[in-house]
Amino acid sequence: MEVVRSQRISTPKNDVVSILPLYRSAPPLEVRLEDFELFAMDRLRVLKGISDGLSRGKKPEDMDKLVGDLWKANMRHTDATEVVNKDIISHFVLRLVYCRTEELRKWFLSMETALFRYRFRLENSESQRTIMAEYNLPYKAVPTAEIESVKDKLSQVARSINWTLHIADVIFYKVPFEEVPELVANRRVYIHKGLAYVAMNQVVSLIVTQFRSHLSKALVLTNRKWTSTIREQEKDRLAPVVEALCTSYLGPDYSQPNEFGEISLKDIDQVAKSSFPLCMRHLFDKVREDHHLKHGGRMQLGLFLKGIGLKLDDAMAFWKAEFSPKVSAERFDKEYAYSIRHNYGREGKRTDYTPYSCQKIISSTPGVGDHHGCPYRHFSAENLQAALGRMGVDSRAVEDVMDKVRNRHYQLACTLTFEAVHGSSCDAGINHPNQYFSDSQKILKSK
Structure with a gap:
């Protein structure tokens, strides 16, 4: 995503920023060292909260509420014009933090993907189509006549997953079935001749696959830059912060006795x-x-x-x-x-x-x-x-x-x-x- 576009601020329901950044390239911004660390820690609170919720086996609807609450609690900014910058800066700082080992990359990739999935679903249809265009996905909406010819099959899928939408009112895209593995695995999509009919409200699966693939490659490249140049160049300034962040404790320090006073x-x-x-x-x-x-x-x-x-x-x-x-x-x-x-x-x-x-x-x-x-x-x-x-x-x-x-x-x-x-x-x-x-x-x- 171009950083210029990401500066446009809009605060729709749930205080989540629209249009969703895709984190294509690091922003050309000057960042104070204290913000570098504080923004990253705020985002880390969100990701660790997501990790805990997933580990506990929370249901999708419970995860939606959890992620929304975590985002609202941690990713605000006193200056509304800086909300998107905080979002983008914190992502790239943590990308640097978590690129350094296979285990760290795997965790960060999973948590950022889960966060992106939630935020994409909150976008309106126009914003979702804009994001699809950003990825240059070669998919066009299925013509009405073709939808009519497979309407019964689509209706069967809709009933099996408790959809209440009218098929005629839904935009569908045809994509290779291997690009929506989770929809196929959960039998939530109609497949014909190797192509899956993906409804607009299911496009999140397609976009998330693209997002995850891009981020996975980016983390490997970031690791190469970190080991070859950045770590040595920033050994006295950024490196200590980066290396400490992934094990940072984000709560009270308990240096003083709790509310129950002294223990004898x-x-x-x-x-x-x-x-x-x-x-x-x-x-x-x-x-x-x-x-x-x-x-x-x-x-x-x-x-x-x-x-x-x-x-x-x-x-x-x-x-x-x-x-x-x-x-x-x-x-x-x-x-x-x-x-x-x-x-x-x-x-x-x-x-x-x-x-x-x-x-x-x-x-x-x-x-x-x-x-x-x-x-x-x-x-x-x-x-x-x-x-x-x-x-x-x-x-x-x-x-x-x-x-x-x-x-x-x-x-x-x-x-x-x-x-x-x-x-x-x-x-x-x-x-x-x-x-x-x-x-x-x-x-x-x-x-």
Whole structure:
């Protein structure tokens, strides 16, 4: 799409921008570094919300509402004339972010295609035909006389998919059947001599195929440019932002205690059992069992405890008491006390460190003897099933969790665990261990 055309602003129903950008080429715009990152993060919230909805198996009508809500909540701009620019810039920034590996490309391609599908369906017929023309598709509307000759066949298809439209009022296009694979697979189209009769309201399938094909090729080309020139040229400015964005945590940082205030040492065993996510419960049990944790485990659990409201003095007392069977008081003060104070911003740069997000925990690589990381990713299937059983997850829910794990939807697996343990839905999904704790406490206190 030419960027000039994309500057035309119109805000129809649902606040979605018409005419839909096709992202043919990057816009010749100057972008502030802060906008470069913020626009990308806003769009990433939309794509991750779509990913979560699809992973949960939401119905198409529910997905439509979800995508609409996500778009309206995240892709606005204080300046209405910049709405389309934000849309285009954010797409190309994330294209740069997600071009770098096959796994990243696959995820981005699927999510952007799902977003494009939703937005195309919202366009009016005139805009949809304009977009078809942009792709130079060699298809013309089927003449009325020909429609009349196959009217009965088209009507049979319409009845089978519960159409209420009158065939005579519908524009149809004839296309090679292999260009609309999803319509063929779902038996939603009439095929004659290798050609599918695609109704105007089904054209989305045809356009989405074109969009996906173009974006797939573009991601490969972008990866070549990234590895050959951009990464080195921008190693001090853009590269750190680009490389961090795909694992960015987009929610609250939980550096301060939640609304339930402080957690005292006398309560810690009770809340660990009732409200700790599996990753933190495992670390808590291990420190009680082994009276020691390596650095990665101490950081992951220590910052989590800080985030749920354990004060510095209590944190110092907790770690000192747990380590005491193996570590003398003198050695503890010498080797461990500094790092605890450091996490609370009382040493070194006086930085108030934030608890680890799910993304950071999942991407960690625990070694031999380590107990940090994400159990859904790093545990064996047998160990994970046993751990879920100890949390009180029933066998049916365990199988659902394991299915998500096998498909590498680790945060969704944690969300299903939360729902099974608490008997309550978590539509937003679990994105942070401290969110798990906070949501758990809300449910328990409401009861």
